[in-house]
Amino acid sequence: MATQTELFLRSHPQGAGADIDALKTCVERLAACAQACTACADACLGEADVKDMAACVRLDIDCADVCSTTERVLTRRTARNPELERSLLETCVLFCRACAKECEAHAGSHEHCRLCADTCRMCEDACRQLLATMS
Amino acid sequence: MATQTELFLRSHPQGAGADIDALKTCVERLAACAQACTACADACLGEADVKDMAACVRLDIDCADVCSTTERVLTRRTARNPELERSLLETCVLFCRACAKECEAHAGSHEHCRLCADTCRMCEDACRQLLATMS
């Protein structure tokens, strides 16, 4: 069954103008990653060892902002500009990779970091795969 | 199977501190509504009759911003403040209701407006149900 993201992409008057499967997956994982990073930042803030988690909180919040903006830009299909999309996706890959690496360092002690690292890696992959369809 | 939203709520060091089913549903529908409104605003902008859709584009963008902020605030569970959560949820109900009503007026001519109206109504309901568990 088509997801909400796919239904909207298919209902756009100009069409998706891109590989619809790669685009849909990317938009959905960006939304999941923005939420995971927001949740992980706040959970880290509530931990007894928050002093050791400061870098993780900071990267989580940044990654949430970047994924949320990338999700919005890719959701828009009117008068699209592939050069801008590519640059934003490449930046997003760097934030997701850095955040995944930082969260992986705490995955053994905090379940939210383990979950967040996985979500960041899935998002990083989806951004790379969408980029691959655009070259 | 537990959704990502639920897994994060359960992994928070202070716990969810709220009715976890109502909270989970609300956060998930806020995310869906933010994305739907972003997509509908852009699709309206690409329509031949965009001049008649200006009010819809504007409300969609506002509703996306308000749902996105409400999603973030509710996702955070450290040092939570129920008075602030209630006020934000009540404001969000008004934006979702107004946006649903505007989109319903165009549901016959634009499929993205029909989809968006449904998503706004689902989000409005979830906000009301979470509010009901907090009184």
Next chain:
Amino acid sequence: MATQTELFLRSHPQGAGADIDALKTCVERLAACAQACTACADACLGEADVKDMAACVRLDIDCADVCSTTERVLTRRTARNPELERSLLETCVLFCRACAKECEAHAGSHEHCRLCADTCRMCEDACRQLLATMS
């Protein structure tokens, strides 16, 4: 000399549709408050006593998100809806007041909290004054 905010309000094809001085001041203070809360949250996160600042970080981040959304909604003047504006302003007053109060408790030990408390109070006042012109 007119500020950028005022120049844009005056160049809108439908006009500002509100008390332009109160609206301009409110939009400018919302932008200042969003930035102050973002800076204060991050500075708190870098403090040696971050464990005692967790509630402050959390409120700062929430207040930044709410002020940023309120700034965007009030900046938009096409097909405006005063009922929605009022509800969002009332919610924003509560977030600014709560954040000011929390920051004031740390104003003696952290200069960024003292600065942030002042900015939140100025924003709270501007929201109240804009609300007063709308009743």
Next chain:
Amino acid sequence: MATQTELFLRSHPQGAGADIDALKTCVERLAACAQACTACADACLGEADVKDMAACVRLDIDCADVCSTTERVLTRRTARNPELERSLLETCVLFCRACAKECEAHAGSHEHCRLCADTCRMCEDACRQLLATMS
């Protein structure tokens, strides 16, 4: 007299960790650009010739989101990552430049597009100058 942005950068427990004049100017222009693009998008939406302004509305909204995220990331100074900052600044330069170019094409007929184009160019310059201090 020091601006609010500078006072916060100077009150950060780890210091600004960068050329403070270039950083301050960049953060302030990013905030101005995010607001200008939000205002211009909405003013375009209210114009009688909105059908010819669809690409401008879309780029304005994207540029507002990208500038707002870049402003937030640069405002944060805890555990900063210059590689991520550089990539985001380079992406932001592309969005500001594209948005300025689009707004310049309408500057003769719409004052808000003329104002927005200027603000985008000032922001593009400030991002480039901050990048120059980081190499």
